[in-house]
Amino acid sequence: MSTESHEHGLGTGEEPRHADVSFEKSDVQTGSIYGYLLALGLAVVVSMAICIFIFRFTMNFAASSDTPPPPSRAVLGQDYRALPPEPRLQGVPGHTTDPQQDMRDKLKADNEENEQTRWIDRGSGIAQIPVKEAMKIIAEKGLPAVPAPPAEKKK
DSSP states (O other): OOOOOTTTTOOTTOOOOOSSOOOOSOSOOHHHHHHHHHHHHHHHHHHHHHHHHHHHHHHHHHHHHOOOOOHHHHTTGGGGGTSOOSSOOTTSTTOOSOHHHHHHHHHHHHHHHHTOOEEEETTTTEEEOOHHHHHHHHHHHOOOOOOOOOOOOOO
16 A cells, blocks of 8 residues: 555646546547437438439339330220239229129029939930939939940950
């Protein structure tokens, strides 16, 4: 431990100074931080301007090198890009019918067709009967026997 007094050589109100130790005047230098923020902001603005320039250049280049539509689509006018080519799938813009209603109509027509009774070929005795009746007949009598195919002769 030192026995020297810290008071020697100092005037009143002065801080003690040591030759090997130095102190900062302030903890943070705000001028340099503001300078870095300004440089960062300028870099962002410049890079955004470069991106906009590149985007516009590529859009103009793509528009100038784009092939014109075929004559068959030119008849449709400006609407040719909005609609897919024919035949269009159900549900896309430009299709006039409702796909769910189409499915309901098809199922109704199929059920009506399966429930009809009519002659298909009267001469050979082939008739159409409802599916439920056909299933009852098959359950009672069974399926007709199918003759085995003739065996091929080996040479």
